[in-house]
Amino acid sequence: MTAHAQQTVYMPIVIEVSGNGAVSGTNFRDGALMAIDEINAKGGILKRKINAPVSDTQSNAGISRAQVQKAIDGNPYVILGPVFSGSVKVNMQLAQQAEIPQIVGAEAAEITQMGNPYVFRTSFGQQMSMPKMAAFVANGMKAKTVAFLWVNNDYGKGGRDVFFQEMKQRGIKIVADVSTESGQVDFAADIVKMKASNADVMFIYTNEEECARVLREARKQGVKQPIIGETNVISQKVIDLAGETAEGAKGHVGLTADAPIPAVQAFTDKFQKRYKYVPDHNGLK
Numbered sequence: 001m002t003a004h005a006q007q008t009v010y011m012p013i014v015i016e017v018s019g020n021g022a023v024s025g026t027n028f029r030d031g032a033l034m035a036i037d038e039i040n041a042k043g044g045i046l047k048r049k050i051n052a053p054v055s056d057t058q059s060n061a062g063i064s065r066a067q068v069q070k071a072i073d074g075n076p077y078v079i080l081g082p083v084f085s086g087s088v089k090v091n092m093q094l095a096q097q098a099e100i101p102q103i104v105g106a107e108a109a110e111i112t113q114m115g116n117p118y119v120f121r122t123s124f125g126q127q128m129s130m131p132k133m134a135a136f137v138a139n140g141m142k143a144k145t146v147a148f149l150w151v152n153n154d155y156g157k158g159g160r161d162v163f164f165q166e167m168k169q170r171g172i173k174i175v176a177d178v179s180t181e182s183g184q185v186d187f188a189a190d191i192v193k194m195k196a197s198n199a200d201v202m203f204i205y206t207n208e209e210e211c212a213r214v215l216r217e218a219r220k221q222g223v224k225q226p227i228i229g230e231t232n233v234i235s236q237k238v239i240d241l242a243g244e245t246a247e248g249a250k251g252h253v254g255l256t257a258d259a260p261i262p263a264v265q266a267f268t269d270k271f272q273k274r275y276k277y278v279p280d281h282n283g284l285k
Contacts, residue, residue: 008051009044011036012071014091015081019059020183023208023237024083027282028105029054030275032080057082059182065091072098079103083282085111086154092119105285108158122285124254126159129230133252134166137201141226147176147199149190149214151206159205159230175199184210187217195223204229204249208280212241219245226250235280255281 013032016025033052040049055071057064064087071079072094078101082088085108092111095102096118103120104111109127111119137143146167150156156179167174176197178190184206191214194202202225204214211233218227227249232238234251257268257279264284271279 007048009046009048010074010076011050011052011078011080012074012076013052013054013080014057014064014067014071015054016059016083016087017054017056019057020207020209021057021059021082021084023235023280024105024282025057025059025081027280028081028083028285031271031279031283031285034271034274052080057084057087059084059087061087061090064088065094067091068094068102072100076100081105083285084153084155085158088119089154092116095119105282106155108154109162110158123281126162129252129254130159130162131166133203133228133230134163134170134172136250136252137167137203137228138170138172141201141228143172143200145173145175145197145199146201146203147178147194147197147225148174148203149176149178149180149187149194149205151182151184151210152179153182156205163203163205180206180210182207182210185213187214188221190214191217191221191223195221199225201225202227204233206232208232208235208237209241211235211238212246215242215245215249231255231281236278237280253281255284257281257284 013029015029016022036050036052055067057067064082068091079095080103083105085106088104088106088111096116101118105122107125109125150160176194178193204211229251231253233249239246271283
C-alpha cells in the first residue's frame, strides 16, 4: 500500500488545463476542487482527506495517456477526468486494466458503449442529447434542411454520426456537411459554404472558443437562418466571447448553471464567489 493510500484518499485529476480544451478542463477542475474542499472540511472520506493533485493533459491525447498512467502508478481510489473524448478513448483502457474507476466529462457516444465497466460519465452522452436536438429541429423548427458544422475530432465525429442518423430517420436533408479543426481561428469560408446551402437551420457543433468565432463570423456575413447547437454553443464562455452575436442562438442543455433550481443556484453562487467567473456545464460535472 502506498503512502497516498495510508494517509489520504488519492483521487488525481487528469484534465485539460491548457490547449484547446482549457475552457472545459478548468471548469471541470475548479468544480471538482471546490467539492473536494467541502468534503475535506467535513472530515473527508472515512476520516481521511482527499488528495487530488492536478495533471495537465495539454488537450493532447498522448499526454493524457501518459498522465493517466502516472496517476495509476500512485494507486488511486479513482481518477477524475479528462473531458476531451479523444483523450478518454486512449487512456480509459489503462484505468480498466488497473481496475480503477475513471469519472470523465467526455460526451462521445462510444465512450460508454465499449464495454468498459470502469468508466463513468458526468452528463448525457451524445446518444441522449442528439435525438432531443433532432426532435427540436423537426418538430420545433419545422426544418426540412440543415447545414451542419462540426469539429473534426472524436467528440465532433461522434455527435455528427448520431445527428445524421436522427435526421435521416426524420426525412430531413443535410445540405452542408462542414468539417472544421480544433483551435481553428478563421471560419469565413465555412460560413460561406453554409450560407450557400440555403439551409433552413444552421447547426454548430464545436468547442467553446470556436463556437464564439463561428457566431461572430455568421453575424458578420449577415446569416439570417436560426443557429442552434448542443450545450457548447450557448455556454457561458461563448456568451462572454461572442457578446451580442450570440443573441438568438439556441441549444440543448443537459446541465446548466442557469437552471432555476435552488441547489444549482447555490452551487453557481459559491463557484462564482470562489473563482470570480460563472461556471458552465463542465463546472457542474
